[in-house]
Amino acid sequence: MMKRIVATAATGCLALGVAALGATPLASPSPDLGLFEAQGDIGAVSAPGSVEYDPTSRSYLISGSGENMWSAQDALHYVWREVRGDVSLAADVEWVGTGGNPHRKAGVVIRQSLAPDSPYADVVVHGDGLTSLQYRETSGGPTQEIQANVKAPRRIRIERTGDTILMWLAAGEEPLAFSGASIKLGLHEPLFVGLGVCAHDNTRMEQARLSNVVMTLGTEPAGAPVLESTLETIAIDSKDRRVVYHTRDHIEAPNWSRDGQELIFNSDGRLSRIPTSGGQPTLIDTGFAVRCNNDHGLSPDGSLLAISDQTQGGSSRVYVVPTVGGTPRLVTPAAPSYWHGWSPDGQTLAYCAERGGNFDIYTIPVEGGGETRLTDAEGLDDGPDYSPDGQLIYFNSVRTGTMQIWRMKADGSEQTQITMDEHNNWFPHPSPDGKWIAFLSYESDVEGHPPNKDVMLRALSVETGEIEVLARLFGGQGTINVPSWSPDSTQLAFVSYRFVRP
Numbered sequence: 001m002m003k004r005i006v007a008t009a010a011t012g013c014l015a016l017g018v019a020a021l022g023a024t025p026l027a028s029p030s031p032d033l034g035l036f037e038a039q040g041d042i043g044a045v046s047a048p049g050s051v052e053y054d055p056t057s058r059s060y061l062i063s064g065s066g067e068n069m070w071s072a073q074d075a076l077h078y079v080w081r082e083v084r085g086d087v088s089l090a091a092d093v094e095w096v097g098t099g100g101n102p103h104r105k106a107g108v109v110i111r112q113s114l115a116p117d118s119p120y121a122d123v124v125v126h127g128d129g130l131t132s133l134q135y136r137e138t139s140g141g142p143t144q145e146i147q148a149n150v151k152a153p154r155r156i157r158i159e160r161t162g163d164t165i166l167m168w169l170a171a172g173e174e175p176l177a178f179s180g181a182s183i184k185l186g187l188h189e190p191l192f193v194g195l196g197v198c199a200h201d202n203t204r205m206e207q208a209r210l211s212n213v214v215m216t217l218g219t220e221p222a223g224a225p226v227l228e229s230t231l232e233t234i235a236i237d238s239k240d241r242r243v244v245y246h247t248r249d250h251i252e253a254p255n256w257s258r259d260g261q262e263l264i265f266n267s268d269g270r271l272s273r274i275p276t277s278g279g280q281p282t283l284i285d286t287g288f289a290v291r292c293n294n295d296h297g298l299s300p301d302g303s304l305l306a307i308s309d310q311t312q313g314g315s316s317r318v319y320v321v322p323t324v325g326g327t328p329r330l331v332t333p334a335a336p337s338y339w340h341g342w343s344p345d346g347q348t349l350a351y352c353a354e355r356g357g358n359f360d361i362y363t364i365p366v367e368g369g370g371e372t373r374l375t376d377a378e379g380l381d382d383g384p385d386y387s388p389d390g391q392l393i394y395f396n397s398v399r400t401g402t403m404q405i406w407r408m409k410a411d412g413s414e415q416t417q418i419t420m421d422e423h424n425n426w427f428p429h430p431s432p433d434g435k436w437i438a439f440l441s442y443e444s445d446v447e448g449h450p451p452n453k454d455v456m457l458r459a460l461s462v463e464t465g466e467i468e469v470l471a472r473l474f475g476g477q478g479t480i481n482v483p484s485w486s487p488d489s490t491q492l493a494f495v496s497y498r499f500v501r502p
Helices: none
Strands: 003-006 038-042 050-054 059-064 076-083 087-096 105-111 120-126 131-136 143-147 155-161 164-170 177-184 191-198 206-217 226-235 241-247 252-256 262-267 270-275 304-309 317-322 337-342 348-355 358-365 381-386 392-397 404-409 424-430 436-442 453-461 467-475 491-500
Touching (some): 050 076, 059 076, 059 191, 076 105, 087 191, 105 206, 131 164, 131 177, 143 177, 177 226, 177 241, 304 337, 348 381, 381 424, 392 424, 404 424
Parallel strands (some): 143 241
Antiparallel strands (some): 003 050, 038 076, 059 206, 087 155, 105 120, 105 191, 120 131, 155 164, 164 177, 304 317, 337 348, 392 404, 424 436, 436 453, 453 467
16 A cells, blocks of 8 residues: 655755654664655755655655755755664665656665755666766765766665765666775764655656665675776866776776777786776787786877786886787886886887886887986885976875875976875876876875775866865775876776675
């Protein structure tokens, strides 16, 4: 039997169907709302929403108005319960009726509070099928998202484990699978976990049915953790992210193709390409070089690929190979050498190399010849990459005690420190338009550039010197070792990681 509960609060308030305080144990759900305790409108809505609960199918037919779930304020109809600790909430999602705004949203939600500007995370399916993990980090702050590479999934799930929020999806009848989208979000308990619908048009009332709803509290013991990799892109202006590819293979270090249509990454000693729109990767023929590390990148005209490989002799050397595939040609006979940058005129490679027990920055003609040493400070100098005009080389150096970003002229003169903070900063990459320097930041107590750490992607404005946090993620080695800007300077490609228990 369907049970209908209608919100009766005034516009802009929250109307509760049952008492808001005191969590109902999961084993004793409300007879009117199933797993949930209460329902009502959040934010400014033109008309009160409603919920019809069917215990047979564990389904909730939710009617909601509201202008949006985005930016600094939300407006939606919400059915929820108070939860502490780790939690997951899954549901099949189906829009009822046609028309409506293509950005109307229905999904599973974890909110810090019931205030319209509350920090939150959700997994929502839009009217046009776009599916994303949305989140607001601070009260009244902007909403950001990670877009999935699955459209209009049958089933969705949001999971909170500690301070990590994850999006799970099932496109068809297959089981739910981790989508690759995850964020760090510092919510404090109690949390308000539930189902929400927003019309994205405050003059309309939209309906969605969320069925087979399952909530799980706590985490269950499982087997040994397995590392998963997610290839993502992030827009510099909005900081919104999109999943390109997710795998249980260990992948690293994406480059963007010169036409913006593909990404190149390495995995298990081989290089692969994949469309930026998603799909399946295809191997690049690198001949005998089958022990490539994560230091590789395209020539300015896109015809050649510089690689760092240790197949011959067991120590990394720099080679160039046709981007379409072919036989590598040796550029640096001395080893170890690790490629990092290509001069804008395509004539010179910049790389990190160990000579005489010290790691420094070197350059060498692409056609071969003698190498030129540009740095000689004690300790590690690494990650050289050219500015778009070829006049400068950015690099990271530990010479002042912590790893910081530096720059110098292309001949090695005028070496100048440009970051001076409490983080360890690695792998600077100038944007093609010269406006930004993207880099990876570890916490102050992390030595080297290890994998599987909480890190930040940050961007320094060349004009002002100000630094912005683009994303916080679990990553490190492999995340952005090499140049990963889109050709139009609007996006970065990177790899994030996650340990899962099968």
